[in-house]
Amino acid sequence: MRPPALSAWCGCGTPNTRRPELNASKPGNLRPPALEIEGLQVGYSNGAGAVTALEIEHMSVPPGTLLAVTGPSGSGKSTFLYAIGGLLRPRRGRVLWDTRDILGETETARDRWRRHTVGFAFQDFHLLPELTPLQNVLLPASFERFTAARAVRERARALLDQLSVPQARASTASLSRGEQQRVAIARALLFDPPVILADEPTASLDAKAGAVVIDILMQLSSRDGRTVIAISHDQELLKQFARIVALDHGRMSDEERRAAS
Amino acid sequence: MNPFLVVRATIARHRWTYLLFTLLVAVATAIGVAITTQEAALRIGSARAADKFDLMVAAPGSETDVVLAAIYLRPGTVPLLDPAMVGKVLAEPRAKISAPLGFGDNIGGSPIVGTVPAFADYLSGGLSEGRVFAAEGEAVAGAAAGVAMGETFRPDHGRNPFLEAGTGRVQHPQTLTVVGRMKPTGTPWDNSVIVPIEFVWRVHGLPTGHAEGESRIGPPFDAARVPGVPAIVIKPETINAAYGLRNLYRTPLSMAFFPAEALVRIYEVLGDIRELMGWLALATQGLVVIAMLAGVMAILTLHRRQFAVLRALGAPRLYIFLCVWTQIAVIAVAGALAGLLLGAGAAVLVSHMITRATGIVLPAQIGPDEWLLVGGMIAFGLLVATVPAFVSYRRSVIQSLTAQ
Numbered sequence: 001m002r003p004p005a006l007s008a009w010c011g012c013g014t015p016n017t018r019r020p021e022l023n024a025s026k027p028g029n030l031r032p033p034a035l036e037i038e039g040l041q042v043g044y045s046n047g048a049g050a051v052t053a054l055e056i057e058h059m060s061v062p063p064g065t066l067l068a069v070t071g072p073s074g075s076g077k078s079t080f081l082y083a084i085g086g087l088l089r090p091r092r093g094r095v096l097w098d099t100r101d102i103l104g105e106t107e108t109a110r111d112r113w114r115r116h117t118v119g120f121a122f123q124d125f126h127l128l129p130e131l132t133p134l135q136n137v138l139l140p141a142s143f144e145r146f147t148a149a150r151a152v153r154e155r156a157r158a159l160l161d162q163l164s165v166p167q168a169r170a171s172t173a174s175l176s177r178g179e180q181q182r183v184a185i186a187r188a189l190l191f192d193p194p195v196i197l198a199d200e201p202t203a204s205l206d207a208k209a210g211a212v213v214i215d216i217l218m219q220l221s222s223r224d225g226r227t228v229i230a231i232s233h234d235q236e237l238l239k240q241f242a243r244i245v246a247l248d249h250g251r252m253s254d255e256e257r258r259a260a261s
Numbered sequence: 262m263n264p265f266l267v268v269r270a271t272i273a274r275h276r277w278t279y280l281l282f283t284l285l286v287a288v289a290t291a292i293g294v295a296i297t298t299q300e301a302a303l304r305i306g307s308a309r310a311a312d313k314f315d316l317m318v319a320a321p322g323s324e325t326d327v328v329l330a331a332i333y334l335r336p337g338t339v340p341l342l343d344p345a346m347v348g349k350v351l352a353e354p355r356a357k358i359s360a361p362l363g364f365g366d367n368i369g370g371s372p373i374v375g376t377v378p379a380f381a382d383y384l385s386g387g388l389s390e391g392r393v394f395a396a397e398g399e400a401v402a403g404a405a406a407g408v409a410m411g412e413t414f415r416p417d418h419g420r421n422p423f424l425e426a427g428t429g430r431v432q433h434p435q436t437l438t439v440v441g442r443m444k445p446t447g448t449p450w451d452n453s454v455i456v457p458i459e460f461v462w463r464v465h466g467l468p469t470g471h472a473e474g475e476s477r478i479g480p481p482f483d484a485a486r487v488p489g490v491p492a493i494v495i496k497p498e499t500i501n502a503a504y505g506l507r508n509l510y511r512t513p514l515s516m517a518f519f520p521a522e523a524l525v526r527i528y529e530v531l532g533d534i535r536e537l538m539g540w541l542a543l544a545t546q547g548l549v550v551i552a553m554l555a556g557v558m559a560i561l562t563l564h565r566r567q568f569a570v571l572r573a574l575g576a577p578r579l580y581i582f583l584c585v586w587t588q589i590a591v592i593a594v595a596g597a598l599a600g601l602l603l604g605a606g607a608a609v610l611v612s613h614m615i616t617r618a619t620g621i622v623l624p625a626q627i628g629p630d631e632w633l634l635v636g637g638m639i640a641f642g643l644l645v646a647t648v649p650a651f652v653s654y655r656r657s658v659i660q661s662l663t664a665q
Contacts, residue, residue: 078663087573088659108577115575126570128270135266142263143576187574 032194032227033098033117035061035084040093042079042250054079054250056093061243063194066221067229068238071247077231078199080247084229085118085197086110097195115140119188123200125180127187129173133165136172137186152190159186163216178209185216196220198230202237214240264583267571271588275560279588282553283596289549290600290638291607293542297630298608300535302623304528306612307333310448310621311520313384316495316503318342318350318510324523331362331492332520333619334372334449341489343514348484350493350515351470355506358383358496359480361487363461366416366433371406373416373437373454375461377479380494384443384450391441397463397478400437400456404445405620408454413438416454416464433464447622462488546638550593550645557589558649568653569661578654586643586650593642601627601635 037059043052054076061067069077082088084095086102094101097117102110114120127136137156141148148156160167163182165175172183181201188196198217202210214237221228230237238244246254272279311332319327320340329335342350351359360380366373378393381401391410394401402408418431437456445451457478459469469475470482497503503519510517561568568581605627612623 079659082573082659082662085573087662111572111575111577114573118575120570120573122570126567128267128567130270130273131266139266139571140574140576142266143571143574143580144262146263 032063032225033100034063035059035227036094036096037084038094038096040083040095041091042076042083042088043091052091052250054083054090054247056080056252059245059252061227061229063227064221064225065227065229066218066240066242067227068241068244069229069231069247070233070238070244071253075247076250077247079250081197081199081229081231085120086114111143115143116191117193117195119185119191119193119196121181121184121188121196121198121201123203125177125184125204127172127180127183129171131172132167133160133172133175133179133183133186134167136183137190139187140190155192156186156190159189176209178205178212181205181209181213182216185213189220194226196226196228196230198228198232200231200233202232202234207236210234210236262577262580262583264580264587267584268587268591271560271564271584272591278556278560279592282556282592283599285549285553286546286592286596286638286642287599287603289542289546290597290635291604292545293539293634293638294601294604294627294631295607295611296535296538296542297634298605298625298627299611299623300531301628301630302608302612302625303531303615306447306615306621306623307524307527308521310446310450311524313446313496314494314520316497316506316517317492317520318346318495318506318515318517319492320489321513321516324516324518325527327492327518328520328523328527330364331494332448333621334364334374334453335619336372339491341491342493344487344489345484346510346512346515347487347490347493348482350495350510351480351482351487352484353495353506355498355502356495357498358494360494360496361458361490362492362494363458363490365461365465366418368414368416368437368454369407371403371408371452371454373400373456373461374450375456375458376494377458379479380496381441381443381455383496384455385446386444388441389444391439393441394455394457395440395478397457397460397469397476398435398437399440400454401441401443402439403443403451403453403455405451406454408439410439410442418464435460435464449620452620458490546641550642553589553592554645554649557585557592558652561585561649561653565653565656565661568656569658572658573662582650582654585653586646589646589649590643593639593646597635597638597642600638601631604631 037056040054040056041052042054043050045051069080071077083090090103095103102113134156137159138148138153141152157167163186165179165182165186172180175183196217201217202213205213217228217230218240220226232238244256245252311328314332317327317331320342322340326337326339330337330339347361351361353359358379360376363375364372378395382388382393388401389404408414413436415432415434415436418433437460459471459478462469467488468486470487471477472483472486495506497506507517507519568584571581605625608625612625616622
């Protein structure tokens, strides 16, 4: 299966400067679940007593939403992302993806759900630099099977092509930071998840590489219909998002809704 | 589930550290393997060398000294058996062979040993070329002795091959001619030159066990004309005879013993040393594993965020457990197998050196004990690996993701 031809992004024609164009493997079939948060409280003990890291009484995110979460350091942004990603146990409350209370499920069930429903992208990419880009993208497949199925391998290659990552490189370490973030996004998309959770995806990139990543995230939402929830301080990124939630001291302090530009 | 991608990447990232851990495990294993292999080789080689020496009769004293002098041909002072006893033992009717052993000379470093023709033939199990000596001036060379067939030479007095003429070197006037060569026996006797006992007695100015002017060699001997000897080897007619003769010659003037008895005592000491060294090797292995564990734990702490990211990507806890466990398992297995080869190599090298020095062929071979040791090391490593694996398995994803 060959990837579709790439359109020129800046007109320079080199693979690294082309605008990546993403195709979902099942166009039109992606039906992201709606997110409902009810009475969620996440806390921890710091020795001096209980600290509330996040408290959201109610929040609703319809399928396909492009949501940015912003706020100062320590405001609970990451906790929010990890909570809706099913990575922690709250003191109370529910995180419903459609009707599924993900935080109430067993760890095994949450792992599997995360693998197939949520794609995580991180500020520092967290790739294994010793592996090839393709091996990095295929890493989530190794959680389930000893050898990735042929279709999965083909999808991984197609994703790298679509995201303009040079696959000939033996080592991921030799890629530029922008390319590495695109490998990380390809890894998040391996199982074609309907939800993308991104933690400061452009924070460690220069403006040009950041713009490419922003463009990819836009495509994932507007073209493929995915729900994209990103933590960011990047004004360029925030400008593109239809909904922005500000957190402060673990609580929603502001919310802005607008038509996506 | 396939943790090998992560394992490969982690090992590649810390390849020098992991190589060091593997080498440490290899050296610790090799020490244990070399000790057990060498000890077994010593037992087998020394027992094989004593195989043809059924019963020894010697003057009262140290059985070990007699074994070292008569079987392993080590230079040493052994008191001579009383001539009256020598005459009696050499005439023993229940012995198939009653062979006196006489030492004291060498040719080019090869000890010259006097005995009877039957023993030379018995010791070799048939010659590889030529024939057994039939006259006083004839000799049979050991398989590795540095004298050629047909060569005639004058033996040097004493056992020191490095004395030059004019510096204390004394050559006997009588000559010996090599008429036969023994098959290899894997014993110090391979380097010896075996001659009629009468020749040894004659060159040292002693009676030759026969009447004046009589030139024949071998039994029967005239009991009144035999001098003292360091030891007599008896090959008894039967097992019962062996025990009977041992009791018979345990007298105030003589001691009789099976060399195996003396070897068992030597092996007991050897076994104690082996046990001590075995414990030391085990302690070394334990320390190495603990050091490796501490090192791996430090590396895993560096990687805790990476594992947390894998969890965020959907990796089950078991996957993280396997990633950590497999890394340590790779070190344990690779180190133990490398240690097996290293230990076997060291044992072969030491055996070769001992063979060169003593002539005793030591068969250093990997046996069940060594496999057990290596298996134990691997099993211990795999078991110990569960500790950091479990720590990583239990580690909080959130704390690891938010850790700086």
